[in-house]
Amino acid sequence: MTVTVWVPRDAGALALGAEAIARELLSAARASGAAIRLRRNGSRGLYWLEPLVEVECAAGRIAYGPVTERDVPELLEKGLLRGDAHPLRLGNIEELPWLASQQRLTFARVGRIDPLDLDDYRAHGGYRGLLRALEIGSAATVVEVVDSGLRGRGGAAFPTGIKWQTVLKQPPGQRYITCNADEGDSGTFSDRMLMEGDPFSVIEGMTIAGIAVSATCGYIYLRIEYPHAFRIMSAAIAAARQAGYLGNDVCGSGHAFDIEIRLGAGAYICGEETSMLESIEGRRGEIRVRPPLPAEKGLFGAPTVVNNVVTLATVPVVLASGAAAYRDFGQARSRGTLPLQLAGNVRRGGLVERAFGLTVRELLYDYGGGSASGRPIRAAQIGGPLGAYLPASQFDTPLEYEALAAIGAMLGHGGVVVFDDTVDMLEMAKYAMEFCAHESCGKCTPCRIGSVRGAEALGNIARGINPEGNLVLVEELCDTMVQASLCGLGGMAPFPVQSALKHFSEDFRKRVPGS
Amino acid sequence: MNPGAAPKPITQAERDEILGIVTRHRDRPGPLIEILHAVQDRLGCIPPEAVPLIAGALNQSRAEVHGVVTFYHHFRTAPRGRHVLRLCRAEACQSMRGRALEQHAMRSLGIGLGETTPDGGLTLEAVYCLGLCACSPAAMIDDEVHGRLTPERLDGLLRETGGVKP
Ligand SMILES: Cc1cc2nc3c(=O)[nH]c(=O)nc-3n(C[C@H](O)[C@H](O)[C@H](O)COP(=O)(O)O)c2cc1C
Ligand code: SF4
Ligand code: FES
Numbered sequence: 195m196t197v198t199v200w201v202p203r204d205a206g207a208l209a210l211g212a213e214a215i216a217r218e219l220l221s222a223a224r225a226s227g228a229a230i231r232l233r234r235n236g237s238r239g240l241y242w243l244e245p246l247v248e249v250e251c252a253a254g255r256i257a258y259g260p261v262t263e264r265d266v267p268e269l270l271e272k273g274l275l276r277g278d279a280h281p282l283r284l285g286n287i288e289e290l291p292w293l294a295s296q297q298r299l300t301f302a303r304v305g306r307i308d309p310l311d312l313d314d315y316r317a318h319g320g321y322r323g324l325l326r327a328l329e330i331g332s333a334a335t336v337v338e339v340v341d342s343g344l345r346g347r348g349g350a351a352f353p354t355g356i357k358w359q360t361v362l363k364q365p366p367g368q369r370y371i372t373c374n375a376d377e378g379d380s381g382t383f384s385d386r387m388l389m390e391g392d393p394f395s396v397i398e399g400m401t402i403a404g405i406a407v408s409a410t411c412g413y414i415y416l417r418i419e420y421p422h423a424f425r426i427m428s429a430a431i432a433a434a435r436q437a438g439y440l441g442n443d444v445c446g447s448g449h450a451f452d453i454e455i456r457l458g459a460g461a462y463i464c465g466e467e468t469s470m471l472e473s474i475e476g477r478r479g480e481i482r483v484r485p486p487l488p489a490e491k492g493l494f495g496a497p498t499v500v501n502n503v504v505t506l507a508t509v510p511v512v513l514a515s516g517a518a519a520y521r522d523f524g525q526a527r528s529r530g531t532l533p534l535q536l537a538g539n540v541r542r543g544g545l546v547e548r549a550f551g552l553t554v555r556e557l558l559y560d561y562g563g564g565s566a567s568g569r570p571i572r573a574a575q576i577g578g579p580l581g582a583y584l585p586a587s588q589f590d591t592p593l594e595y596e597a598l599a600a601i602g603a604m605l606g607h608g609g610v611v612v613f614d615d616t617v618d619m620l621e622m623a624k625y626a627m628e629f630c631a632h633e634s635c636g637k638c639t640p641c642r643i644g645s646v647r648g649a650e651a652l653g654n655i656a657r658g659i660n661p662e663g664n665l666v667l668v669e670e671l672c673d674t675m676v677q678a679s680l681c682g683l684g685g686m687a688p689f690p691v692q693s694a695l696k697h698f699s700e701d702f703r704k705r706v707p708g709s
Numbered sequence: 710m711n712p713g714a715a716p717k718p719i720t721q722a723e724r725d726e727i728l729g730i731v732t733r734h735r736d737r738p739g740p741l742i743e744i745l746h747a748v749q750d751r752l753g754c755i756p757p758e759a760v761p762l763i764a765g766a767l768n769q770s771r772a773e774v775h776g777v778v779t780f781y782h783h784f785r786t787a788p789r790g791r792h793v794l795r796l797c798r799a800e801a802c803q804s805m806r807g808r809a810l811e812q813h814a815m816r817s818l819g820i821g822l823g824e825t826t827p828d829g830g831l832t833l834e835a836v837y838c839l840g841l842c843a844c845s846p847a848a849m850i851d852d853e854v855h856g857r858l859t860p861e862r863l864d865g866l867l868r869e870t871g872g873v874k875p
Pocket of ligand 1: 345348350352354374376377378379460463464465466467468500501502503505506680682683
């Protein structure tokens with residue numbers, strides 16, 4: 195009897211040796227005369243257990259991990275294909291508390307299906323959202339997204355339906371859907387996991403957006419650092435086109451919609467939406483001054499929807515199960531679920547999708563299991579390189595837009611990076627300024643010059659050069675950047691610096707002579 | 710430190726290649742970055758002579774094309790080594806001793822970030838997040854990703870590329 199074995203092709207799993215395991219499984223099985231069907235999935239997001247191998251048994255998909263290439267012959271010998279006992283055996287993957295306690299809506303299929311198998315996609319609820327959108331039509335689709343309370347998951351958290359409404363209201367003519375897959379924030383990988391693990395959900399979301407605002411053309415702006423996502427996304431677009439889900443007549447509805455991928459070229463700022471539009475148009479990724487909004491005058495001057503990968507992949511969920519069902523998750527003005535990404539110095543890092551409201555502490559300790567090094571956790575940076583550092587005293591804050599804003603932090607794209615007590619917060623503050631200087635588009639002075647001077651001043655503090663004076667200078671530079679920068683890069687790069695100064699002042703003081 | 714990296718003049722075949730790429734992409738909306746990607750993929754870099762060629766064919770000014778080439782970190786005007794090691798320098802990798810790994814790489818290769826080994830075997834580059842932050846510290850060697858790197862594992866991987874002496 196042929197046994198089905200799943201080995202992820204997610205870049206994270208590959209980075210830990212999944213490809214060698216897949217090869218070894220095939221050759222060892224052949225050598226022992228066992229018949230296996232090797233299937234490739236995305237990652238379930240339990241990265242500390244990757245590479246994670248799943249075997250289809252009567253009792254469900256039995257997981258083993260983390261597997262190394264060298265474990266494979268022994269695993270097969272000990273009955274891997276029957277789901278037998280072994281120190282690496284984890285049990286039924288769906289019943290692992292880490293996963294079972296999550297509320298996976300956007301990530302429901304990731305890790306479960308073969309990302310490029312349309313039948314698999316449909317068998318797991320795929321394309322139900324698009325069919326419903328076609329049935330209820332453009333205006334009702336937009337209303338559904340408004341009512342769901344879905345807010346953009348790329349960072350700015352703007353209500354998605356309202357953005358679509360603005361595009362829909364523009365005079366008739368060419369319109370565009372753009373998917374922001376630039377995912378530059380350190381600590382984030384949910385876009386990557388979706389594109390590699392469930393690319394059709396992104397395509398379906400973009401198609402629904404196209405139907406909703408009468409756009410026939412979509413672009414995915416994908417960062418060059420994601421070659422695996424590029425290959426899988428490209429293959430999925432071709433497959434969707436072949437099956438009539440993209441093209442001149444989407445599902446026989448008479449609507450036309452197609453998607454093209456544009457690769458980035460290693461510029462963090464191109465994740466900012468107007469910079470992204472400039473880049474798709476083939477120019478330097480300099481910020482455009484608003485107004486007009488992209489929804490009014492965006493790509494090639496036409497009304498344009500700009501949404502993040504996770505936002506778009508969530509749209510089919512909203513349409514398939516209805517706005518009310520989605521709204522039921524979450525709290526206050528943060529509705530639905532949030533795919534959190536737990537990264538850095540943490541024992542059990544990975545993807546945690548839950549209704550909004552989990553606290554930082556629950557994420558770090560219940561899911562994360564504390565630091566990877568075994569030392570006390572000292573700080574967590576939330577929301578990428580422009581996000582604040584939280585000290586342990588703030589770990590009871592719920593991971594929710596308004597609650598974080600209230601303590602001067604932000605959720606951003608949902609990345610949480612953990613640091614143990616060996617972290618030097620002065621170094622991290624200096625890095626934040628250096629990163630801003632490295633990535634500044636150069637259009638405005640506070641960001642272009644302020645970040646360079648900020649990094650210099652912090653470097654001087656580290657060397658004990660006029661620490662008091664330089665601290666005052668850093669604070670002034672931060673204020674100027676926050677108040678006078680044209681966009682979020684210069685405007686928010688001070689947040690990690692200011693939070694480090696406020697909550698970890700001892701790291702700055704210890705260099706001041708005499709203190 | 711970069712003896713082999715001085716740009717040599719491009720050949721007639723390379724000129725034809727560049728013009729062919731421009732012709733293939735010219736009619737797409739906003740084609741310049743697509744063209745630059747294609748040129749770099751084929752020639753390993755964007756040689757200075759490519760700029761006037763591309764500008765002429767697209768009816769753009771040289772300054773415009775040059776401005777785009779220099780804006781993006783990914784584009785380069787001189788060829789790299791036979792292999793490229795891209796080490797992540799961003800926060801999640803820093804939290805897992807990424808900076809020590811970086812120091813180790815520079816020491817054992819004898820080059821700094823952005824430099825190529827004297828024999829042209831390997832270029833060391835910085836990258837800011839590879840989306841492997843739950844498997845940090847992370848790096849790419851050519852198109853292959855690697856996570857949870859230690860100095861020892863990195864040395865092993867570099868030896869495997871063959872382009873680098875241990
Ligand atoms: C400096 C900077 C970088 C950004 N990078 C990204 C990014 O990589 N991906 C993303 O989706 N949004 C990014 N954003 C937010 C976008 O400008 C925009 O708000 C978002 O793509 C809109 O989609 P959403 O409403 O679905 O979140 C960035 C913003 C700033 C200021
Ligand atoms: S803040 Fe920085 S990135 Fe933003 S427009 Fe100004 S210079 Fe450009
Ligand atoms: S921070 Fe290094 S891979 Fe994301």
